[in-house]
Amino acid sequence: MSNAIVPTSGVLLGRAKIPGYDHPRIVTIRDGIVYDITDKAGPTVRDICEMAEPASYVTGVEGTRIGAVDAVLANSWSGTFDPAHPALLSPIDLQAVKASGVTFVASLLERVIEEQAKGDKTRADSLREEVLGLIGADLSQIVPGSPAAMQVKEALIARGVWSQYLEVGIGPDAEIFTKGQPMSTVGFGADVGLHPISSWNNPEPEIVLVVASSGQIVGATLGNDVNLRDVEGRSALLLGKAKDNNASGSVGPFVRLFDGEFTLETVKAAELSMRVEGEDGFVLDGHSNMAKISRKPESLVEATIGRHHQYPDGLVLFLGTMFAPVKDRDGPGKGFTHKLGDIVSISTPSLGTLSNRVRLSTECAPWTYGASHLLRDLARAELL
Known part of the structure; x- marks a missing residue:
């Protein structure tokens, strides 16, 4: 799997702190270069995302070259940030x-374990084995809110292992x-x-x-x-x-x-x-x-x-x-x-x-x- 910081293709939208401006600037990447595309039509990421075709707007709007993406990324690290150069912000x-x-079985089981451990990490390993034995690890095949899920719910309640996390994990309502x-x-x-x-x-x-x-x-x-x-x-x-x-x-x-x-x-x-x-x-x-x-x-x-x-x-x-x-x-x-x-x-x-x-x-x-x-x-x- 690639561990590139920035995708090699696609329409990218972000925000950056750029010297000379009090407010965050809206940026994109074109051919490895960061461009400032802040415009009255799209002064915030929110405004661009509200457009009928956000990707088309970002692709078509003119921009001002800010610098190479590698340099901007390097300056975005908190330990090396230099306010004299551009740096990324949350996009x-x-x-x-x-x-x-x-929303995933792995996290569902760990939430049940957290609940049973009452915040004590030293109990996690023994509880993990116990919970897996009671619940089983094949909850991934259950469609939340389905009749089959409700049958599993009733069975687990009868065994005394029902949990608020199981409720949102396989019940009708998402957390x-x-x-x-x-x-x-x-x-x-x-x-x-x-x-x-x-x-x-x-x-x-x-x-x-x-x-x-x-x-x-x-x-x-x-x-x-x-x-x-x-x-x-x-x-x-x-x-x-x-x-x-x-x-x-x-x-x-x-x-x-x-x-x-x-x-x-x-x-x-x-x-x-x-x-x-x-x-x-x-x-x-x-x-x-x-x-x-x-x-x-x-x-x-x-x-x-x-x-x-x-x-x-x-x-x-x-x-x-x-x-x-x-x-x-x-x-x-x-x-x-x-x-x-x-x-x-x-x-x-x-x-x-x-x-x-x-x-x-x-x-x-x-x-x-x-x-x-x-x-x-x-x-x-x-x-x-």
Whole structure:
């Protein structure tokens, strides 16, 4: 599988911090060069995604050459960032940041284990064996909400192993939650944050759909839905504390817009790889295929936006993680948890590679630039 940071083809849309401008600039890549395409017709990524044909607009709009993509990517790393040169930001702006959970069997089983362990990672291995024995590992063949799924539900309730995670995993209703506020995500090269109270946590590599206010899916990108297993394991009501912290969600490196070559079907067939590289020499590699998802991506979008709930600035939707890293790190039976300084890289050829360094959320750059700041800066620049 290619580990290129940027796809070799496709219509790419992103945001960058460019010297001389107060506000983020809208960029694309053409023949290995980053171009600034900020225009009054499309001053934000949200505005472009609301167009009838976003990919055609990005392809046709004139741009100003910014620099070679490799140089911009190199300057996007938090440790080497130089404000005198361009750097990538998260490729989304005003969209709501939503996420779906428990959409893959691997993550479903690990959520049940978290719940049973009540946040204690030392109990995970023994509980994993016990839960697999009770539930079995073949839930991937069950269509959520189907009569067969309801029969499994009744059987598991009778055996005393029913869980709120099984409810959203095979029940009729998907888990949809708010990952963070608009403008809160970080991009390629930025630090991602762990809440200091957590001692059991992990990356969650996911594909992220970009959805217009009409409900139309217009593109996709990669995301890391950083998760605190011990916090959510204590209580599902702590989901907000487990998921929404400073720099706890990364997106990027670019949004790839749907066109004749890249479609939702491409997303459904994508194979993702993930690598975690620690300063202690630890390396974890994993890969999985979107074909293993239990709910169709379009059905997850329909559960999020429609007559029951509108998003006038559109949304992005994390589709759920297909990875549950359990490789022992500090000794047999101790499982996986992050260490500060870990580099997490999430890749698929059609979308590129999203890489970030892990730090405490209290040590990551604070989120200070929100929607109000962006709109004021765009108004001053006469782009609104």
